Amino acid sequence: MFTFDIVPGGTVRDVLRDGRRDIIDLVDRTYRLHEAGRTVNPDSYFLRFPEKPDSRIIALPAFLGPESGVAGIKWIASFPENTRSGAPRASAVLVLNDYETGYPVACLEAAAISSARTAASAALAARTLRPAGYQGSTIAVVGAGVIARNICDYLHAADCVPGSWLVHDLHEPSGQALVEHLRATGRAPAAFTTDLGEALAADTVVFATTALKPYVTTPFKPGQLVLHISLRDLAPEVVLAAQNILDDVDHCLKADTSPHLAEQATGSRDFVTGTLAGVLNGEVTPDAERPVVFSPFGLGVLDLAVGAFVLERARRDGTAIDIPDFFGETRRW
Template sequence: MPEFHVVAGETVREVLSGKRSEVLDIVREAYRTHEAGRSVNPDSYFLRFPEKPDSRIIALPAYLGDDVQLAGIKWIASFPRNTASGRPRASAVLVLNDYETGYPVACLEAANISAARTAASAALAARTLRPTGFDGTRIAVVGGGVIARNISDYLEAAGCAPESYVVHDLHKESGEALVGHLRGTHGRTASFTPDLADALEAETVVFATTALEPYVSTRFRPGQLVLNVSLRDLTPETVLAADNILDDVDHCLKANTSPHLAEQLTGSRDFVTGTLAGVLNGEVTLTGERPVIFSPFGLGVLDLAVGAYVLEQARAEGSAITVPNFFGETSRW
């Protein structure tokens, strides 16, 4: 009978904080495994609340093969009103199951895992989709929360080093906090702008907001890279005027994401250029004649890949908590 472990949030943070390069590699390989069909990633399930239309709890079941060989599910809550009282918007747990027996083997605090895999995905896309690099360019970050902070950390780990950052947020204090993080932690030139239009002029624009519907109708110019992490900021017309790279086509074209709205508007998926794994594998080529928008819906297989790594490290360091007698019955008779 397998042991059951709990990995607390403090341990997750400690493991991940010094392992960003490793997490970037893990996310890249998870994308390739998924693209090759050696995974199972069903639709996410959204639990919504009539009296809280901005809030939801999402179930992301998945299985990842190759070196991981685990199934599992992330149960992540997104309650944007938490930020008004200084709490993070998202909280989550990740349950991992042994593939051979189906038995659960661990429960991990997963808000940090989710933020890390999201940020690593964005940074991997930035490095891959701007092969000329970031020298002499600006990166704009729209949204100043936990995901934005993690994305900035992973951009640095991925070697995406711009000349400067500009941050825009409707909540000035949050935007200024991210500016302080960029300056203090990474030694970068960074400034806050209250003008969204100014941020949208940057060579790379990162959206990390809690927007529920599109508000950006700007047509980006050739050479610009847009990391559409929050998925609902862009009008469908803006999406259609760009080359579009997704993490998974079927997953991204649902739940009224900006790409999904573009599909509804045109009745076609012809605007989709390909997947990030396709670019990584050399199967998708970008011409540079149009802006590039990367839209990652967020795949459960990424949570499994990063969660499996965290569990392995925590077990090796002795910081995973063993729960004795977790299973009520250990034999059939």
């Protein structure tokens, strides 16, 4: 009851690297569990800073349901200016709680967990929303940071391997670094482009940027799949011209995401086609005559599911660090 473990970043990274296919399947199951109403996923809470409007720290509490017995919270900071010094934009911790007692049982380094669940979500959507596959097609990645690298790795794990990769980033050294990563790990040619328009014309476009406001104003074409992971790249008219698949409608339509701006522009949610879980369950079928945009807000239940997976593997392998006497009092009297 009173055990408490720390799982450091190196251990988290190793578990995730060796379990990408398992993580994709886990995200699939968790989406379906959430769609069935068997989880609790409250609104995220944003701590903002008046002098640093581009920075925030977000709390994502969640509960995976009585069967799992896992509750918890992710506390994740997004400070885009970190990238100027070469540091990652995001840092995070995840605290897991026992459902029976409420006591915390572990604290995990969670930037890697957050990145993995995001990437697995993108890969699951890529596999589901383009059932014809990727042979001979081009995937363009707009934004070349940690999230983008992880998405590419998870696309490989999901067997979403294109005929070629195209990378665009305003910071060319980052873009070239992702190109080199793809050349070293991928199974297809990769190239960097300074032309955003060239990237936007690809068969599949992945957005993994730090954009705060829309800058893409030209609608996509039928047959294109857009993995809109960074959520704020597309102008409302682009969203309205597409079939829109979200992870959770209420969560996604807030915080000035592109779908939220589309809702504000129209006063309606009629542009929302459905959720990814709805597609997975066969309840939603996107229209092939229109482009498809997947916009995931990011659900705390995914962090819990992946975090619990990492904790179980770390405990099994003896790489979780037990903290004796973490709790100051273990008896009422």
